Amino acid sequence: MRRSLSLSSIKWVEFGRFFLLLVVALVMLVPLLWTFVTSIKPEALTLTYPPRWIPEKITFENYREVWSRASLTADIVFSRCFFNSTFLAIVTVFLTLIVASLAAYAFSRLKFPGRDFIFMVVLSTLIVPGEIILIPLFMICYRLGWINSYNAVIFPGLGGAFGVFLLRQFFLTIPKELEEAARIDGCGSFRILITIILPLSKSALAALAIFTFLGSWNNFVWPFVVLLDGSKMTLPVALAQFLNTGGNWSVYGKIMAAAGIASIPPILIFMFAQRQIISSIAITGLKG
């Protein structure tokens, strides 16, 4: 009697857990679904009360218009911004992988005076808020003539400590015996990096690549400050400009299509690399 009672109470707890999670999950998904639903409605049918989840008519007109015509704001065309975002993200990923893996290799494997001290200094900057360099960095880029230039977005990010930290943590887990054997065979340190360390670190490099891509794609404050020209803007910056240009707030179909264009690539990446991303965030968190 007692046993069956406790069994059924466990079942209820389990059911409660599932039900609560389901509710939370749906609440989390609603804004994304609603964005999509709104974006495929004809503009005239977006402002309805009560809100309609199932559109009377499905159209991709909003996407087409936002994508190709500068109809919403003065000089912002989303296809151009999409190109800017993609280009900047790819270049940033590429350069970050090179710069960070070289430095991480030295900090984890090579010996030189002051190594650990330098690394501690670099690491401690992870708690420094980026806003503190917003003004001076802007002035540096201003003097370099980098306002409205891709350079201002690409290069300052390469001094970030996160990638070096992530890769160093991973390199430290690679057994030293492997490279000692190679060293006896006369391999130089650079060849060891290229032929042994990097091939063994594919998962960490992939994680850093995904992080850097998402970080660059979604970066807001800095590009917002230095990319003022519509033809140079990234998607997040262009989205925020809807306000400044006195954008018409009733064109929600187009606004949601624009938000969709900016959100679809990162969400797709997340869908396909979900486990990879989750495990690498976990690594950073655990070893942080």
Added chain:
Amino acid sequence: MSVNLKMKNFRYNRSFSVIGNYLYILPFMFFFIVFFAFPVFQGLYISFTEWRVAGQPIYVGLKNYIELFHDRLFYTTLKNTLIYVLEFFPLSVIIPLLLAVAINRYIIGLDFFKFALVAPMVVSVSAVGLIWKWMFNTTFGLINYYLEKVGIHGPNWFMDPKFAMLAIVLTSLWWGIGWNLIIFSAGIKNIPQELYEAAQIDGANRWACFWYITLPNLTQTLLFITVTGLIGSFRVFGQVYVLTNGGPYDSTRTLVFYIYDNGFRYFKMGYASSISWILFIIILGITLLQFKYLKGWGEQQ
């Protein structure tokens, strides 16, 4: 003799390779120094100057800081930031912690739950802002529609100073809980399963397991999340810019927003820098306190 020569050669090779080793960190250190370390100190200097974008900075000593002390809008933005942090930060720790505990044990559709809870994290902040501006729309938004269904007349979210910050907090929670959820999940997975099995034999219920096993074993994770999370919440800007633009009546204007305003709307670079240093000092102070007390708490457990 030949041994001596060999030693010399060896030394030469070593010192050469040491210089070679520095070459690996050279590219990174170049960007780190030019675009991070140097600007940090330059920013401190700028905060003691008056600087319009064109022209040279003029040293004015503590003038900016003194001005800040008398600036009512500065106090407003400081207060707004603290309100945001106090509302957002505890929830951004507690909700993901409970969710992480809930999805830790086997459940049907785990991948779906993970996707739903974490996906908002990868949406860029300005898209998040636009999406929620639409969600909170007074007349046609989903939020007020569903509130009406349960008998609550929804407010005019972004026009009402009482509700604007709440809307920003809710938006930020939607955007931010995924990150902490992942980190908590990883921390929970690292707790040895035997501890729970032993506790179950002793007849401990779930609450006791959570309180006496899960939580004490998560002190490292909690330290990481509270330190990074608190820094992050002090930096709130993008959501505010898109959702309310600081309004109504400056009720959502935050410190970083005020830095932006001064630097890039009024071009008062010196003044903006002094605000960012105040922000940094606040963050540094709180971080040090956290390390001191949370570490102590962790060692006690």
